[in-house]
Amino acid sequence: MLTYYFQLGLRSLKRNPMLTALMVMAIGFGVAASMITYSVFRAVSGDPIPDKSEQLFVPQVDSWGPQYNEKGEPPGGLNYVDAMALMKAHQASRMTLIYQVMLSALPHDANSVPVPTQGLATTADFFTMFNVPFLYGTGWNPTEDDNRAADIVLTKEFNQRMFGGANSVGKSITLSGHDYRIVGVTQHWDPAPRFYDVWGESGFDDPPDFYLLLNRALDLKVDNAGRNSCRGTLSYNGWDEFLQSNCVWLMPWVELDTASDVARYRRFLESYSTDQQRVGRFGWTPNVRLPDVMKWLDVQHVVPPESRISLIVAMCFFVICLVNTIGLLLAKFLRRAGEIGVRRALGATRHEIYAQYLVEAAAVGLAGGVLGLLLTIAGMSGVGLLFEPDIARLAHVDMSLIGLTFAVAIFATVAAAFYPAWRAAQVQPAWQLKSN
Amino acid sequence: MQIKPILAAMRRHKAGTILIGFQIALTLAIVCNALFIIHERMTRVSRPSGVNEKNLFVITNDWVGNLSDPQTAAQIRADLDALRQLGSVEDATAMNSFPLHGSGWDNYIRMKPDQIHMTTDSSIYMSDDHTLDTLGVKLVAGRNFTPNEIQALPIQQMTSWPVIIVSKDLAKLLFPKGDALGKQIYVTNNYTSSTIIGISDTLQSHMMDNDSNAYAYNAVLVPMRELGTGYVQYLVRARPGQLEAAMRDAPKALVAQSRMRIFEARDGVMTFAQVRAKAYERDYGMAILMGIVSVVLLAITAAGIVGLTSFWVGQRRRQIGVRRALGATQRDILSYFMTENMLIGLGGIVVGTLLALGINLWMVTHYGVAHLSGSYLLVAAIALLVLGQGAVFAPALRAARVPPIEVTRTV
Numbered sequence: 001m002l003t004y005y006f007q008l009g010l011r012s013l014k015r016n017p018m019l020t021a022l023m024v025m026a027i028g029f030g031v032a033a034s035m036i037t038y039s040v041f042r043a044v045s046g047d048p049i050p051d052k053s054e055q056l057f058v059p060q061v062d063s064w065g066p067q068y069n070e071k072g073e074p075p076g077g078l079n080y081v082d083a084m085a086l087m088k089a090h091q092a093s094r095m096t097l098i099y100q101v102m103l104s105a106l107p108h109d110a111n112s113v114p115v116p117t118q119g120l121a122t123t124a125d126f127f128t129m130f131n132v133p134f135l136y137g138t139g140w141n142p143t144e145d146d147n148r149a150a151d152i153v154l155t156k157e158f159n160q161r162m163f164g165g166a167n168s169v170g171k172s173i174t175l176s177g178h179d180y181r182i183v184g185v186t187q188h189w190d191p192a193p194r195f196y197d198v199w200g201e202s203g204f205d206d207p208p209d210f211y212l213l214l215n216r217a218l219d220l221k222v223d224n225a226g227r228n229s230c231r232g233t234l235s236y237n238g239w240d241e242f243l244q245s246n247c248v249w250l251m252p253w254v255e256l257d258t259a260s261d262v263a264r265y266r267r268f269l270e271s272y273s274t275d276q277q278r279v280g281r282f283g284w285t286p287n288v289r290l291p292d293v294m295k296w297l298d299v300q301h302v303v304p305p306e307s308r309i310s311l312i313v314a315m316c317f318f319v320i321c322l323v324n325t326i327g328l329l330l331a332k333f334l335r336r337a338g339e340i341g342v343r344r345a346l347g348a349t350r351h352e353i354y355a356q357y358l359v360e361a362a363a364v365g366l367a368g369g370v371l372g373l374l375l376t377i378a379g380m381s382g383v384g385l386l387f388e389p390d391i392a393r394l395a396h397v398d399m400s401l402i403g404l405t406f407a408v409a410i411f412a413t414v415a416a417a418f419y420p421a422w423r424a425a426q427v428q429p430a431w432q433l434k435s436n
Numbered sequence: 437m438q439i440k441p442i443l444a445a446m447r448r449h450k451a452g453t454i455l456i457g458f459q460i461a462l463t464l465a466i467v468c469n470a471l472f473i474i475h476e477r478m479t480r481v482s483r484p485s486g487v488n489e490k491n492l493f494v495i496t497n498d499w500v501g502n503l504s505d506p507q508t509a510a511q512i513r514a515d516l517d518a519l520r521q522l523g524s525v526e527d528a529t530a531m532n533s534f535p536l537h538g539s540g541w542d543n544y545i546r547m548k549p550d551q552i553h554m555t556t557d558s559s560i561y562m563s564d565d566h567t568l569d570t571l572g573v574k575l576v577a578g579r580n581f582t583p584n585e586i587q588a589l590p591i592q593q594m595t596s597w598p599v600i601i602v603s604k605d606l607a608k609l610l611f612p613k614g615d616a617l618g619k620q621i622y623v624t625n626n627y628t629s630s631t632i633i634g635i636s637d638t639l640q641s642h643m644m645d646n647d648s649n650a651y652a653y654n655a656v657l658v659p660m661r662e663l664g665t666g667y668v669q670y671l672v673r674a675r676p677g678q679l680e681a682a683m684r685d686a687p688k689a690l691v692a693q694s695r696m697r698i699f700e701a702r703d704g705v706m707t708f709a710q711v712r713a714k715a716y717e718r719d720y721g722m723a724i725l726m727g728i729v730s731v732v733l734l735a736i737t738a739a740g741i742v743g744l745t746s747f748w749v750g751q752r753r754r755q756i757g758v759r760r761a762l763g764a765t766q767r768d769i770l771s772y773f774m775t776e777n778m779l780i781g782l783g784g785i786v787v788g789t790l791l792a793l794g795i796n797l798w799m800v801t802h803y804g805v806a807h808l809s810g811s812y813l814l815v816a817a818i819a820l821l822v823l824g825q826g827a828v829f830a831p832a833l834r835a836a837r838v839p840p841i842e843v844t845r846t847v
Contacts, residue, residue, distance in 0.1 A: 022739045029732055067552060102666050104500040114500035116666070116698055177502050223664070232625065236592060305803050306718050310725050313470065317729055320462045324740040327455040331747030386721035388714075423451070 001352075002359055009360030013367065016332065020364070023328045023413075027368025030321030031409045032375030033314040039376075039401055040383060041311045043394035044204070045303045048191035049130065053293035056129060057254050057262065059086060059269055062287035063246060068231035074287055075229060076199040076300065077248040081281075087123075091268045092254035093261070094125040097214055098197060099250050100226030103175035105162065105209075117158065117175070118225065119210035120197065121217035127153070127184075129255045130196060135159075137169035137184030140213060148215040152180035158209035159185045178220055180212065192394055193302045195293050199251055200227025203302045204390040224249045266290050310386065322416045329364070329420040333357055337427050344429035357421035358414055365413030369406040376405060442776050452744050453780055460784025460820055463737045465791035468816035469799070470726035472808050477719040483652070485535040485712070486603070486638035488572025491526075491679050492708040494534070495670040495686060498698040505663045509588035511694060512661060512668055516566070518689045519672055524682035526673045529570040532562040532662050533642040534671060535655075536708075536715040540642035541591075545656070546622040547610065549629070558606055558654035559641035560623065562662045568601070568636060570673045576604055578617050578634030581659040590664030596628035597658040603639040605653035607632070623656050630658070644715055646804060679707065734823055741827035745773065749835040756835055757842030766836040773832035774825060781824040785817045792816075 013020045047053050061082050062074035069075065078086070083097050099121050104114040126132070127139030136159075140151040152173060159168055168182045193203030212222075221239045230247035256262045266288065273286030291299055333340075340353055377397055384392040446453045497515075499508065512530050519528035533540025541562070544554030561567070565581045568574070578601070585599055600623060607616035620629040639655040641648065670690075674682035687699055699705055706714075713720075749756075756769055796808040 019743055022743050026736050026739070029736065033729065033732075114696070114698075116498040116500065223666075225666070230625065238592065242592060304718065306722050309473075309799075309803060310722070313466065313726070313729055316462070316466050317733060320459060320466065320733060321736060323455060323459045323462065324736055327452060327459065327740055328743045330451060330455070331744055335747060335750065386725050388717045419451070 005356045005359035009363035026321040028371030030318035031372030035376045036379040037311040037314040039395040048195045060289040065284040075248040080243040083250040094255040096126040102225040117209040121214045133187040136167045151213045153184040153211040333424040340427040350425040354425040361417030365410035369409030457784040461788035464788030468812045485640040489708040491674045498667045524678040527570045528672045529566040535640035537642040549627040557651045562660040563657040574637045585659040588661040599633045600630040601634035601657040603655040738827040745831040756838040760840035770836040777828040
């Protein structure tokens, strides 16, 4: 019976083409606007590491005090002294530190001109904590961190440029005049947003080319190329004084597996701050934070406000399209009051009338979904007009978006049809027959 | 026109009336907030940078190899000489950042060395004696830097900036009496003072985020060339009409100086117009999106009104026929439908105004946008009423043409 109703519905679409076209267009535009903005929002607000986002935390220690800190919040990074102290304390099951570096490299195929490359200086736990997939080799062993070895991990893309994609593990690479030993090549790995390095970065720009052993980078005095934030007197002169300054530039991450580990680590951060207060480094009471990945992305405002506003506007737009559809469905259904009267007189129950018109609405929704999908695909190329290329490239149509487009279109139209269909089912057969 | 019978008739088709009214209300709420966002963004985009942007372009030069600081300083000097000697180039300078750049260096400005909280925040532009001319920014008081005042060293080794030039707006903020010239302020982090030797005309800060709006025109030019960063940015002013030639010649001239450098293919060489477009990318994007949404929304609302009114006209052909037979003119019938639509529209506008204010209030608290001004509501309300009248006109005209003879026919 439902298939018959569906055929009736499709036939009725053809009966008043203007009204039908209006409804299909309203649904189509509404769904497309919602889906386009949603695809951007989904890309920028998603969980970049769903398996572990609840076990990874940023330890924040207020090393600036109430005079200089960010409206009571501790800085987003650590200074060298605190970072090294937390590393040595070994209070988390895993911990890593990150800072950005810029080095020059001589590419595989170039005639001679070196190119600038960007990478991260980090520690062994980086690869295990963030589940970095490897193409060749692995990350370096944690003991190498203590040996201050000249180890490096390349990304697949950088390995392609430097070694033409060959297995380069064991080879050496020269960056800015220093040699490093390649221990691994990662698979393509670029979580969006790049959660581990969003302090002072958008989280969507170009990924790093390589990962360098942090202690080695420090020994070679490789400058920080990322965010560096200092307070008060900048009196340091040279590298060693810079390391002892209050400048924060190291991004710390810890892995904590259970809630009790988290609580214990928080207590550790507090007691560390208390100790620093006692020895006179901090002139203020402990002020620490321990956000997990999603909280951290939220605090760092990684989702551009434009993305949220455009999604909200698009959904309001869709709601208006639905209100419009309710009105048009009402007109369409009640225009056939006579026909309904006849059916009712011939024995159809209200329930059957109700079902018939809901199915007819679903047919409209389906047509709207088709149009919406076409508009969404067309609109994806226009996302570049609304957002910068780094973000626009993340928006794409996939199976789940196609499914969602149809589901939303059909579900919303059927929901919109509840009232008009109910009115249709209320038609009095006798009244209709009499007036005819 | 009598309103009472119209109201009575509306009561007969409550659902349709409410739906159209509600749709008008929602459309009003969204459209006037969208217009307001467009206005806000466009106001932001049309802020002057103070820079004479025509004929100006930027080269981002990454150094390769391991140049020592003195080598880098010498190379920058040689580069700038080479650029200035080009026939298509008027002037050139090296800077760490510039208006609309987004990233750069900002420092807290203090009036006294022991002051704990800043007086204000300002961009620090590391400049030389050619910076003002290259940017096309005039001095309104005092003098420019001299070549021997320019220090070239890494920022960590900087001990003081004895002389500085401040933007007009910053000077006024710090010294409201207009006596900034010759005064000492504290713009470094190490409590050394700097003497204001010049005041420039309007010059925008490099900071583009909304949190920095209060500091948007604070700029301090310091006589310094920053080394040890691995890159340098050259701003080059082409002779009038020779921008293209200069953009072609300049990188070649630099490579002729030394090959140990890289210009990124994507943004190594950019006209200032491109810098501006990039700086305001999101603002243009939002304005475009809001524009599209408003237009489509108005179109859909108009289409909805046409659709429902057509249905009502169809439903009431007999009644219209009766009225016509009883002496109503075509004009009476036309104005009946027009007035009906006007009443629904007015109702929608009342509800819509409240909704619009609610949405705006929510955005004020969540996204720091300004309060909606009444003129937007008024414009959007009038636009919607006109739109409604326009949309209802065709079906109303069809109603007016229903012949009185209709009353005698059975459907």
